[in-house]
Amino acid sequence: MFLSVSPSPHHSAQVDVSKVMRSVALATVPGILCLSYFFGYGVFIQILLCIGVAIASEAIILKLRKRPLSDTLKDNSALLTGLLLGISIPPLAPWWISVIGVGFAIIVAKHLYGGLGFNLFNPAMVGYVLLLISFPVTMTNWQVPLELSQYPITFMDTLSAIFTGVTTTGLSLNELRMTVDGITMATPLDTLKTDLTLGLTATESFAKPVFSGFISVGWMWVNIAFLLGGAWLIMQKIIRWHIPVAIMATIAVMATLGYLIDPDTHGGPLFHLLSGATMFGAFFIATDPVSAATSNRGKLLFGAMIGLLVYIIRTYGGYPDAIAFAVLLANMTVPVIDMYSKPTSYGHSIKKRGNNE
Amino acid sequence: MNTYAELTWQALWKNNPGLVQLLGLCPLLAVTSTLTNALGMSLATMIVMIGSNATVSLIRNFIPKEIRIPIFVMIIAGFVTCVQLLFNAYAFGVYQSLGIFLPLIVTNCIIIGRAEAYASKNALLPSIYDGFIMAVGFSLVLILLGGVRELIGQGTLFDGAPLLLGEWSSVLRVELVNFDESFLFIMLPPGAFVALGFILAIKNSLDSKVEAIIVPPVEVEKPQRARVSKVQ
Numbered sequence: 001m002f003l004s005v006s007p008s009p010h011h012s013a014q015v016d017v018s019k020v021m022r023s024v025a026l027a028t029v030p031g032i033l034c035l036s037y038f039f040g041y042g043v044f045i046q047i048l049l050c051i052g053v054a055i056a057s058e059a060i061i062l063k064l065r066k067r068p069l070s071d072t073l074k075d076n077s078a079l080l081t082g083l084l085l086g087i088s089i090p091p092l093a094p095w096w097i098s099v100i101g102v103g104f105a106i107i108v109a110k111h112l113y114g115g116l117g118f119n120l121f122n123p124a125m126v127g128y129v130l131l132l133i134s135f136p137v138t139m140t141n142w143q144v145p146l147e148l149s150q151y152p153i154t155f156m157d158t159l160s161a162i163f164t165g166v167t168t169t170g171l172s173l174n175e176l177r178m179t180v181d182g183i184t185m186a187t188p189l190d191t192l193k194t195d196l197t198l199g200l201t202a203t204e205s206f207a208k209p210v211f212s213g214f215i216s217v218g219w220m221w222v223n224i225a226f227l228l229g230g231a232w233l234i235m236q237k238i239i240r241w242h243i244p245v246a247i248m249a250t251i252a253v254m255a256t257l258g259y260l261i262d263p264d265t266h267g268g269p270l271f272h273l274l275s276g277a278t279m280f281g282a283f284f285i286a287t288d289p290v291s292a293a294t295s296n297r298g299k300l301l302f303g304a305m306i307g308l309l310v311y312i313i314r315t316y317g318g319y320p321d322a323i324a325f326a327v328l329l330a331n332m333t334v335p336v337i338d339m340y341s342k343p344t345s346y347g348h349s350i351k352k353r354g355n356n357e
Numbered sequence: 358m359n360t361y362a363e364l365t366w367q368a369l370w371k372n373n374p375g376l377v378q379l380l381g382l383c384p385l386l387a388v389t390s391t392l393t394n395a396l397g398m399s400l401a402t403m404i405v406m407i408g409s410n411a412t413v414s415l416i417r418n419f420i421p422k423e424i425r426i427p428i429f430v431m432i433i434a435g436f437v438t439c440v441q442l443l444f445n446a447y448a449f450g451v452y453q454s455l456g457i458f459l460p461l462i463v464t465n466c467i468i469i470g471r472a473e474a475y476a477s478k479n480a481l482l483p484s485i486y487d488g489f490i491m492a493v494g495f496s497l498v499l500i501l502l503g504g505v506r507e508l509i510g511q512g513t514l515f516d517g518a519p520l521l522l523g524e525w526s527s528v529l530r531v532e533l534v535n536f537d538e539s540f541l542f543i544m545l546p547p548g549a550f551v552a553l554g555f556i557l558a559i560k561n562s563l564d565s566k567v568e569a570i571i572v573p574p575v576e577v578e579k580p581q582r583a584r585v586s587k588v589q
Contacts, residue, residue: 100540108551130542133541133542133545134538134540134541134542134543135538135540135541136541137538138538
């Protein structure tokens with residue numbers, strides 16, 4: 001199966017789906033290592049669990065749809081969906097969270113729409129949003145970075161926490177989320193949002209241990225690692241620069257504007273770029289070749305829309321992070337964007353409206 | 358098949374108002390979050406349908422053709438008001454949990470559809486039966502959807518049944534699975550859309566099999582050939 005990622009005229013060599021998916025998966029490695037450095041073995045366990053469930057659901061639905069099994073499984077697209085969802089799920093979330101999310105992503109969001117290439121929405125993000133609106137408490141309970149955590153957690157503890165809800169020493173998930181001060185702590189984005197609603201200023205919020213300066217502990221390095229992986233993907237010509245750059249630029253511009261207007265109630269541009277899932281979303285989620293816009297102009301518009309939505313939802317919405325919602329909302333606009341951003345083919349001039357000559 | 362068997366077959370499977378005609382989606386999706394709500398809505402719809410079909414059938418010869426639709430709507434609205442007041446008096450809990458969807462039965466297309474398509478053209482008894490069996494067909498879908506959503510959403514069946522059926526029915530409550538958190542997506546209308554989609558898919562895949570059982574394939578008598586040309 002071949003995948004042409006550029007509008008005509010075609011020039012570059014065709015790449016096959018399997019190789020694209022493999023490269024994207026490979027590019028997430030620095031980010032995953034970084035995540036696991038800060039949040040423990042749970043990251044690996046969730047990712048493996050999600051990949052396993054993804055491949056199993058893909059096999060089941062292919063069987064039901066009477067499609068060839070091995071060819072489609074070999075294209076690695078299910079693996080990538082599982083991988084991306086595994087990275088998005090909190091590392092200590094119970095196992096059934098992953099099973100429900102990945103199963104829904106593969107079976108409903110991907111195959112009920114017709115399989116790879118036909119899905120309107122990014123499957124991993126559909127699964128994520130399903131989980132987020134169904135189980136908001138579990139899905140927003142990210143663990144604290146290990147260096148801030150009160151209890152050291154071993155591999156067996158993590159495994160047991162994911163599959164039974166308590167660690168081998170009998171600690172519950174909530175206790176694991178306690179910091180050295182004995183208080184549970186939310187993610188940096190969540191902390192800032194809650195503090196602002198409590199009437200604190202951004203500066204006061206940034207003084208908490210989850211921040212160092214105005215940068216989020218742990219999350220900064222995770223975002224930088226995903227940025228590196230994404231940059232490698234662009235150099236490999238697996239993805240184009242348009243979508244990630246448009247997302248980052250829009251977030252930076254919006255955050256700068258907000259910060260200039262009222263620094264007390266807004267995190268600055270660096271805070272927004274290096275918190276939550278900004279880089280992961282910009283390079284790995286929004287660039288999905290199936291559900292993103294096609295032409296270069298369309299990609300810039302698509303990315304800008306995601307950036308704008310992320311900033312608006314983060315600042316004024318009900319959820320701390322917004323990559324999933326922003327990507328899904330932007331996915332809906334892709335047919336229109338594609339229709340109005342069609343590149344002119346070589347040798348033709350742009351047709352003016354109302355001029356039929 | 359006689360009239361009643363045909364009506365039953367049409368209402369329960371072939372032309373099921375919930376699954377084939379896809380009428381009345383608003384109550385179907387909005388109030389089926391629990392089995393009790395689905396039962397309450399079924400009961401209300403059934404009373405209104407029987408009443409409106411009977412009334413329309415009785416006065417069908419006196420209605421000027423040009424203004425029949427407003428007249429049907431007023432008849433239906435009258436019955437809905439009665440049902441609403443009855444629920445308010447005898448099942449206040451369900452009255453509260455059905456909320457706006459109880460008065461909105463007026464706009465349920467199944468009811469006006471049957472009044473227009475059947476009751477306004479047929480005698481009293483078949484019309485009453487049509488109203489009853491169409492409501493049963495709709496109720497079965499409501500109850501199935503309500504049961505599935507309640508089971509997946511919060512792991513119980515007949516939660517809150519005493520609101521509708523009285524104190525004794527608290528024994529009906531079954532807790533099959535105990536969830537720490539309810540599955541909100543299924544409890545909200547989008548989950549109803551997805552669940553209804555799956556039920557539709559199952560229904561469609563069973564269609565040909567069920568039809569073969571209920572309606573035996575009719576042997577079409579082949580016309581005898583008038584002339585047979587011989588090949589020699």
